């Protein structure tokens with residue numbers, strides 16, 4: 001029989017976005033509320049001076065959140081419903097399954113993205129090239145976070161553990177690291193620690209593109225190289241180590 | 248080999264714990280219904296998961312219709328479907344949505360998936376519940392909804408790990424009818440703790456005891472190979488004659504059961520008739536066979552007995 005990949009994709013979106021949203025609309029509010037509330041706090045505390053950085057920070061956080069929600073959702077379906085076992089013993093392909101699940105996270109994020117993009121247009125008003133650069137950086141952020149999310153999900157064996165992980169990772173990678181504020185605010189010795197996080201590079205690139213930060217051409221090239229390299233590296237690690245079948 | 252389920256010294260060890268499955272070798276037709284029985288922890292789920300390509304064996308090999316379950320898992324997955332023992336219906340969906348999306352995940356286009364889903368839900372008499380949220384259904388109905396999902400698919404090899412646990416006696420019998428019907432052009436591999444179910448359904452019966460295969464074959468052939476083929480029952484209070492070989496057990500109400508072979512059953516019957524006692528003789532039931540084959544304490548019982556007092 002000929003199997004339709006489009007149908008397989010749609011199945012993940014129906015289960016994880018459409019049907020779920022119908023039943024738990026509160027989840028939609030959740031994905032909007034955290035990036036926006038961080039943005040507001042930064043804006044108030046800086047008396048408006050950091051609004052641009054905060055909008056970019058909100059965009060990065062919502063992208064990062066997608067990966068972490070993906071992690072939570074896949075783990076939930078796998079551990080609590082044994083859905084993944086049912087799909088392993090079927091012609092469903094793991095990559096199409098994950099792609100579909102990732103697409104459903106994007107759908108969940110649309111309201112938050114719409115608000116943030118509108119704010120960005122208003123306060124950052126980037127040119128066409130800058131807008132493209134920002135989009136590329138966010139796309140890489142999304143890829144990195146869903147790859148990370150999928151890897152954690154396949155390794156997790158109970159839901160409590162996986163929720164704890166996603167909360168920890170979101171805090172470390174988007175709240176503590178210089179995503180909502182400039183890296184120069186961090187005392188020097190700790191700045192090197194911040195460079196351990198992929199979100200730092202993304203934020204730096206986006207802040208540079210919007211003109212909040214002046215990076216040398218060499219630094220920009222290095223940042224892109226790190227981000228692209230990391231995303232590719234993660235993809236390779238995940239395709240090797242993610243567990244679809246149990247050993 | 249088309250038409251055969253073959254395993255060769257299949258073994259599984261989880262981490263560093265004991266062997267969950269040990270040297271299981273069998274050859275059985277991959278048509279009709281294969282029923283696997285055995286006590287808790289015997290290794291049924293482990294065997295099912297290996298055959299369904301969900302779990303890698305530690306050693307040994309297995310083939311279904313000539314397809315290697317380890318080396319050729321992708322090809323086998325085109326033809327199989329499973330309801331795992333611990334599967335649950337997704338709380339925020341209805342049985343119709345669950346079945347529809349399962350079929351779409353298998354690659355059916357929306358329209359055909361919808362048609363098959365409706366048909367399968369009807370066959371399992373779930374029409375009334377098809378559009379209610381899974382979380383509002385009774386336990387048995389949820390179980391049936393899971394079966395409806397996989398039975399709606401095109402898979403011709405279907406694994407059901409304890410499909411009738413939680414079903415009421417009427418639903419269970421209805422379910423047997425459906426399985427018999429579906430097994431006409433499919434291979435259904437199921438596990439069960441209901442021996443009556445195994446006896447009713449199994450074209451081939453497998454018995455696992457502590458990870459080892461202790462018997463495999465049709466129910467009559469297994470009965471023929473057990474040590475005792477006859478059961479003599481004597482009501483409470485009656486005098487029990489001396490038994491030269493066989494097993495004598497006394498039930499709760501004082502009724503005595505003697506498991507023995509044909510000659511001895513005949514001899515005992517004669518003594519009882521001469522003494523004027525009431526009694527009955529019958530071939531052993533699957534329950535009796537089960538106790539003879541795997542009635543000893545389980546691995547888990549043995550480990551629990553060895554553990555120091557208070558340890559968990």
Ligand SMILES: Nc1ncnc2c1ncn2[C@@H]1O[C@H](COP(=O)(O)OP(=O)(O)OP(=O)(O)O)[C@@H](O)[C@H]1O
Pocket residue numbers: 261262264266267285286287288289290291292293294332546547
């Ligand atoms: N994931 C696991 N990790 C470690 N040990 C396991 C795991 N799954 C099963 N076991 C062990 O393997 C043995 C066989 O378990 P299995 O689930 O296959 O038994 P079963 O026959 O299906 O039992 P039941 O009738 O209770 O479902 C048991 O001793 C069990 O403790």
Ligand SMILES: [Mg+2]
Pocket residue numbers: 291292293332408
């Ligand atoms: Mg089991």
